[in-house]
Amino acid sequence: MRDSHEKNHSLTVYVSIGLLLLLTLVVVIERLGIQAEETGTELEEVPASVVQNKKETEELLKETLIIMDEPVAGQADVELMQVLDGLSVGYDTMATEEAATTGLPDLSEYRTVVLNTSQTEQLANSGALDEVMNWVEGGGRLWNARPNVNSAAFLNYPDAFGIEEMEAGPQEVWQFDLVTDFMIGSEGFSYELEDFETYGLNVSFTEDTVIHAVQEETETPLIWEKEYGQGRIVVNNMDIGGKSSRGIYEAQYSLLEDVFAYPVINSSVFFLDDFPAPFPEGWQEHITEHHDMDVETFFSTVWLPDMMQLEEKYGIPFTNVVVVTYQDKVAPPFDETVDKETFEFYGKLMNMSGGEIGFHGYNHQPLVLDGFRYSEDLGYNTWHSTEDIAASLEALIATTNEAFPEENPSVYVPPSNILSEEAREVMANQFEEIKTIASLYVVTGTAYEQEFDVGEDGIVNLPRTVSGLEFSEYNRWMVLNELNFHYVNSHFFHPDDLMDEDRGADKGWTYLKGTFEEYLQWLDDHAPGLRKQKASDGAKAVQRYDAATFQRTSSENGYEISIDNFYDEMYGIVRIRERTVQSVVQSVDGGKLTPLTSELYLLEATQDTITIQFDE
Missing domain, CATH: 3.40.50.880 (Class I glutamine amidotransferase (GATase) domain)
Structure with missing residues (x-):
């Protein structure tokens, strides 16, 4: 493919990566008017004593x-x-x-x-x-x-x-x-x-x-x-x-029931896996076909500004999870030289709209031990010991902290969503930096499955429910169900989706960007009050959800919700059957209601008892 472009691009001028990055920075800032923002969290971490006080079923x-x-x-x-x-x-x-x-x-x-x-x-x-x-x-x-x-x-x-x-x-x-x-x-x-x-x-x-x-x-x-x-x-x-x-x-x-309330998480989180990470050099079939440029130029001057524009337009703070290198070593020393200039540039630029950095891996080898059998041939190695796994995590955390000293990364995404219990135990016992693991909600094969909850080890489980840039039928089904069950959207995709035909690369970035924006607009239109959060804040919302339970009491003209183990805030969904109740909401004490449909409301609770009064 590269040879076929040498004649067509004989007059192409290649600039150094430093100049390219500078050009990208100028273009992005001019296009978006972005101002650097602090990437602090909006929610505080829930104390372990509160989480552990959860009422059992x-x-x-x-x-x-x-x-x-x-x-x-x-x-x-x-x-x-x-x-x-x-x-x-x-x-x-x-x-x-x-x-x-x-x-x-x-x-x-x-x-x-x-x-x-x-x-x-x-x-x-x-x-x-x-x-x-x-x-x-x-x-x-x-x-x-x-x-x-x-x-x-x-x-x-x-x-x-x-x-x-x-x-x-x-x-x-x-x-x-x-x-x-x-x-x-x-x-x-x-x-x-x-x-x-x-x-x-x-x-x-x-x-x-x-x-x-x-x-x-x-x-x-x-x-x-x-x-x-x-x-x-x-x-x-x-x-x-x-x-x-x-x-x-x-x-x-x-x-x-005529009136029924239940707890929800209320969080929308978007993960960008494998970013920042080294981009492939040279040309790639699908990118060249649609954009007539090499991989690095495309991602720097087209994809990155477009992504930041979407982030700005829809207010979605991406959680970008770092891969340091794609070398496949599974034994120390982990001292691969990285292009720190590029690494820092991409990460900082993506976070200017309020996003954050998370952990993905020192390399892209899932943390599983010898003897693990993948459900399909993914070309990965296994690790020889938990000590080697710990050494790779230590190198990942050190490299990430050096590149982003102003960040406090706390979210870990397993490579290819595969993780062993032994590796999770290493994280819980040796790396207090890792507070959240984000794998998958619905799995196939040997992927690591999660619920939205807090593990016995104290690590928050924040699974991803949908993926990819196309707003597929399955994605719509999954989002519909999770909005109604947890009031959650949890999505991920990779930059290299644009180079994988199975993930829509043959359709080109312009098409995929359009379908992704359709998805973002659908969420805005159908999920009022859905909080757009970094994964670290989404995890803290899960802490509050997992710790609390609702108790419900009905009266002739009212409805009371008592929240056991309430910390500082809580969300719920309330169904009010006006068809049968024949009433409208007169007042809400202890919170507020946001209409979602003709009979569903998002409840924001500000205290542990909420009383809804109806007109007679």
Whole structure:
């Protein structure tokens, strides 16, 4: 490729890297009018004593009874319980067979029953189903969380579930279309369920049934609700469980009550992996094709100013995670010479809009020991000992601190999102600088999986949920779910995405920049009040979220939220069903509400008790 350009570029003038960097600096500052900013954090770190005082799930008020197939929870049950844990909902579990043979507990002790079972005929035959439905009619809440094409509940109580007609046999479901704004970001939302194989009931409904999601092509309802006597029933008619769908399930659960509040993190974080890091020299096929320049010139004079313009326009402080060198040594000494001038220049320039520097690796070799087996051939080495891993981390931290003495990096991103527990133990025991690890929320292969929480070792887990520059269908699905579950956006990409065809490089930077900006604008339009944070601040928001739990109390004209283990601030989402409450918010003591949809509000709590009063 380089030879083919020698004739076409015989008159090209190559400038030294020093002049190129100076030119870039002048161009960027002129284009953006950027003023250097302090990169201090907005949130203070939560003391360990507060984090460790978290109330465990078993200590929460038992609001819900889950009836499930097996005595030992299956994966669908585990995911459901993860959702309830995230909502600060206490629950008991009971196997379907036990409920059918020994009877149900006193349902008056619960607010909600969740049917997460394919064996409702056992409940019907034993009379337990009649007991549940009578309880719902008297004011209870029922969530049918698992689709069941032969459900005795639907067959025995069609009116209660709003069913007018039900055709025999299942209906294949391949499309998810939201038709109400019961979720954040639901306007015009449609998703092709390529990663799911699922079926649902083929039914038609009575007029008083409220349908929230359908498969439009077949008019198959996927999520609906129905008032039954003094109670309410919500039905899920699709099996798309898993971490990427938790927001869908959270939203269904929150429909059950007239008013329902739950804690969220409220953080939007953008990671730029492998930056600052050495750029490849010379020419590269996709960059040359679209921009007619070598790699270094493109990144210095086109990509970097564009990135800073996006950072300035949308107010997103990038967290840039450092790679010192791409040599593949996994044994000391780690003394590779780096181009400090370039290294410092790129990092400081990217941080002028308030971003920060984080750690990625002295090199790009994942911190795993000999004997580790990668799920695919990535061309990486393994490390011979934890001492060698520690030596590389020490070199990484020393080099980064030397280049950026004004920074206090605290966030570590594992190379290729792969990390061993042995390496994490090294970090926790030997490197107090590393306070946060940011890997992945949903994983494949041997990647390191995380929840949004604080580990027992005190390190904050801040997983990334989406990646890449294209606002793909999957990215939209994941962002929709995480906005509704955690009110979080956590995204990463790499400069070398622009040189990898699998990540869209053949489409060119102009196209990828446009799709990335579409994503940024979508967030601004659909997530009011979403805090745009550096990863270190996002981690501190996770500390507050993980430490606290909500307790909820309803009255005729009010709603009280008590926050256990409140530190200094907390966020939540409140659903207020004006359709059923027939009221508007008169006052909010202890916080403020920001509208998100017609019935969802972002709660900013400033004290541990929030009281919402409604007009009569």
